[in-house]
């Protein structure tokens with residue numbers, strides 16, 4: 001090979017190596033997108049509230065952990081139920097939540113979580129009736145909670161009567177036994193806010209906080225609040 | 228070169244090094260004292276934070292002269308005794324090194340004095356109540372005045388707290404996966420995810436957990452206590468500055484450990500009373516559903532079923548079991 005050809009080969013290989021290094025460093029430093037992000041900003045008109053419809057189920061019925069509890073959320077564009085707990089939301093916006101709980105309940109480990117906090121007027125509605133706290137020691141207890149600690153939002157989701165034939169495969173349909181909880185809260189400044197269920201509903205795990213309680217897209221995730 | 232001559236030169240070197248060392252050390256200590264010391268973490272939000280800051284600063288002030296001594300000697304040696312320098316003898320084949328009793332004795336004496344002083348200072352600061360240790364935990368060795376009385380009263384439904392009364396405020400810190408909640412037994416035992424405390428007040432943090440091990444770390448208050456299930460760890464701090472502080476869980480406790488933080492607030496005693504009484508009223512209906520205030524609670528380890536209950540086995544403030552012989556009879 002000529003001197004020029006050899007130089008070109010060396011230079012070419014050098015550039016390939018540099019490119020690979022830059023690419024791998026960049027890939028390492030760029031945070032990966034977890035599973036998926038349910039984007040509520042695309043369909044959002046400025047100044048308007050965002051409506052989120054979610055459901056909680058006692059067993060997801062599909063995927064790698066069919067027996068685990070889970071949240072599901074309705075895609076605002078397709079109207080389909082998706083098992084996704086990272087929600088992209090606009091900042092400083094009112095969020096109207098509707099959650100259908102298809103799971104049975106129990107007394108809360110920490111009864112404090114029966115108190116509704118951080119919602120508009122400090123209230124929520126359960127099957128159409130307004131309430132500000134729920135005694136989980138009575139009736140059908142609490143199945144799950146929706147809580148965003150950094151925003152101070154806490155809402156208990158009352159359980160379905162355990163004797164009913166419960167939905168076992170998600171997504172569940174409103175003609176199956178469920179409780180409907182609605183409430184509104186405001187997102188604050190842009191940022192990443194963790195939300196989670198505070199009922200130790202990961203049955204069979206230590207303190208009930210493993211399994212679905214410790215896995216994203218089941219009982220907790222993030223509100224990715226953007227400007 | 229005669230021996231006398233080189234001896235003279237050695238004393239000359241020593242004097243020069245000592246002068247440089249003294250000037251630099253005094254300058255560094257003065258700069259540190261007035262420029263950096265007031266800002267050394269954890270700040271001055273409570274008496275314990277202030278005591279911690281003081282301890283750190285004492286260590287810094289003692290350490291600077293030592294550090295500078297080493298550096299000055301090294302720098303001086305590099306400059307003056309470099310083999311490249313004209314007139315410096317070859318390192319190999321020179322006269323055998325002689326022992327210097329004076330240098331050896333002073334080295335041993337000086338380092339021993341520094342280390343023994345710091346050991347004594349550290350011990351006093353640790354057990355002196357206002358220092359780093361404070362003898363706190365499940366059996367506090369040291370308790371601030373009035374704390375036993377307030378803690379004992381907290382277990383009755385008649386406990387109360389008013390601004391200006393010089394009473395100890397009892398706050399229970401409850402760790403759970405994944406947040407801290409706070410109970411105020413002197414205000415009807417309401418529980419809240421918010422930690423608001425009054426200024427100029429001795430606070431008795433009673434720290435426990437409903438599940439795994441957490442750790443309550445109120446950084447600017449200089450309070451850090453393990454949150455263990457079925458154990459009541461007590462830590463004290465007297466507030467003396469208004470403002471916000473950060474609470475973090477400092478024991479790896481599961482998936483949301485990194486998100487287990489909140490911001491507390493030190494407010495004026497009257498603002499605190501307003502907040503506490505209004506929250507007590509707002510939460511009253513739900514507070515009735517909580518178990519009576521107790522130092523520890525027994526959660527159901529099997530999962531969702533079951534609330535949390537008072538631990539029947541550990542009698543709080545038992546003279547023998549929980550707090551040892553130090554517990555006053557009041």
Ligand SMILES: [Cu+2]
Pocket residue numbers: 069143144145197198199200201219
């Ligand atoms: Cu749950």
Ligand SMILES: [Cu+2]
Pocket residue numbers: 402405440441442476477478479480484487
């Ligand atoms: Cu923790």
